[in-house]
Amino acid sequence: MVKETRIPVQGILDNAEDCTPEEIAGPGIFPSLSGEQVRRVLRFAYQAQIDAIYEQRRSCFLWPRDYELEGVILRHKLAALDND
Secondary structure, three states, X not given: OOOOOOOOHHHHHHHHOOOOHHHHHOOOOXXXXXXXXXXXXXXHHXXXXXXXXXXXXXXXXXXXXXXXXXXXXXXHHHHHHHXX
């Protein structure tokens, strides 16, 4: 749940691919959230995914190129949130 709300974080993550933080916080999806609350959730989720990818990398002898690409994509999403 998002702090001080009854909104599940998974609801934000499910909408993140198709919507901007403002659209998620808008009247159509979660009007009780602010755009900044949505950005905080997404920053945390993206950073956690990046951390998990690089933790896997440490334990793999052969590192699939797909994991590296996924990490790059997540870092770009994280940077885009900071530039909004």
